[in-house]
Amino acid sequence: MTPNPHRDLALINTAGFLRSFGVGLMGVVLGIYLFRLGLSSLEIGFVIAAGLAGSALATVIVSFAADRVGRRRFLVLLSLLSAVGGIALARSPSLPVLVLMAFVGMLNGTGTDRSAAFALDQAVVPGLVSDAKRTWSLAWYNVLLDGGGSLGALGAGLPILLQHQLAFSVLSSYRVVFFGYSALCLIVAVLYSVLSAAAEVTNPLAPAQTRARIAPENKRVVAKLTALFSLDAFGGGFLTDALVAYWFFRRFGVAEHDLGLVFFAVHILNACSHVGAAWLARRIGLVNTMVFTHLPSSLFLMAVPLAPSFKWAVVLFLCREALVEMDVPTRQSYVAALVKPSERTFASGITNLARNLFWAIGSGVGGVMMQILTFSAPLLVGGGVKVAYDLLLYRSFRSLKPPEEAGAATPTKDMAPTKRAS
Structure with a gap:
């Protein structure tokens, strides 16, 4: 075809x-x-x-x-x-x-x-x-x-x-x-x-090379990104919609109908933020967009348990949701940019698999924390883990630019960025 x-x-x-x-x-x-x-x-x-x-x-x-x-x-x-x-x-x-x-x-x-x-x-x-x-x-x-x-x-x-x-x-x-x-x-x-x-994949590799999946020079970068994304997903596991809705229900006695409206607004903000992320990334770069939007979103989240009323808790939560998803398309784009086109399936699959596994682990740990520590522990600990992720990501990858930011010509099918993560 x-x-x-x-x-x-x-x-x-x-x-x-x-x-x-x-x-x-x-x-x-x-x-x-x-x-x-x-x-x-x-x-x-x-x-x-x-x-x-x-x-x-x-x-x-x-x-x-x-x-x-x-x-x-x-x-x-x-x-x-x-x-x-x-x-x-x-x-x-x-x-x-x-x-x-x-x-x-x-x-x-x-x-x-x-x-x-x-x-x-x-x-x-x-x-x-x-x-x-x-x-x-x-x-x-x-x-x-x-x-x-x-x-x-x-x-x-x-x-x-x-x-x-x-x-x-x-x-x-x-x-x-x-x-x-x-x-x-x-x-x-x-x-x-x-x-x-x-x-x-254009010009697919020979079978033996295909089984290797990824060039040695890119393995360290993908491994480091996978580890960082796993940390982010672990923190995100504390903050599933079901758990946060349960927290609002128990903390403020909010009815399911009202919570439904809150989470409908959440999904609208998430969707809009994807477009905002692409606009911002063109101006300040992928890594900067990932970190400088995700970090304040985590701080907003950690402030939610301190809110004196349902109204202020929702305001802080919606501020968080307006920013938290901005790292999704930028993260996906960054991973694709750092590897060769023939390696993208492997890189995408491994990073997504790790995120899903640690998201599930975080969900279980969050429930235990809510039970044996304090009711607001998942929001505070989850936000703190995500702050640590943002700082580590910026420290490790701030100097590793994708081709469109490095000012280079569009790479060929076998090219990938040559600078490496620290």
Whole structure:
């Protein structure tokens, strides 16, 4: 198929939006549906954990094999497997079968798209645009993901709508929604299937070289970035939407409806901040944008437990959310800039895998801290960990510039920045 980068970018953005819509929907209805099936909290945890484990394994496989087998093939396969998860939920098999199908279908109950396809998209998008447009393209990609996830969360009211409008039973209405989720995954697979050759690695390496995945001179940089991103994700695990909403509920007695409005505003600010990040990065650089927006966001967060009222706590929290996501497209762009195009799938997969694992660890530790220390401990400790991440990132990478900031010509397919991290 003739390379068509502009068309491919539109296809990936559309596929990402639809996939994120499904993830946002699942994040709200999955646990409730499993509870209605009669599963215990422990069994629900097993199903969700199986889905996350399947996603983690898929990310590992993508990191090492996608460029050799074909990025388009992997994206199609991942989408088809996701459809299996929806079918399994609709059919309501026994628990062992459901756990197995959740693993195979990579069911995502977190409400946030951090799938293997998400990691692979990040490797493909930078190769479809010039260095100057890389950050902007990733910013719009993330805007669409946030928008899709927000609309998917709103779509969680579909089962209730089906009950009232079409007189479906409770479980039947959920099953219709899950069949719809599977159909959505099939549409995403179709979109990925028509990607052109531009989505693949240009001039792929020989098989032996491909298995090595990354040039020795880039290994230290990727390893250091992975370690720093893991620290950031560990701090972020203390601050999941569910935990923060629970904190507001317990601290100020806020009703679920009001919290829903707060978190809707949060997602809107997150989406807008992606575009703001691309604009700012063009003026002050990727690393500066990552650090100088993320650092104050952490300080705002640490101030939230000190707020004397719900109003001031929300103001501080929204200030945090207006800044905290600015490092997402800039981080993705920076990783893509520091490695060769043929190494982007590996770098994206490994950094995303590490972030997901440490995010999960942080979530567990945050709950324990809230139980045995102080109720506000996750906000204070999570914010502190993120401050440490920002300072370490700036110290290590402030002098390592991507090609568009170094004033160099656009690199060839085998070039990467030559300056190394301190």
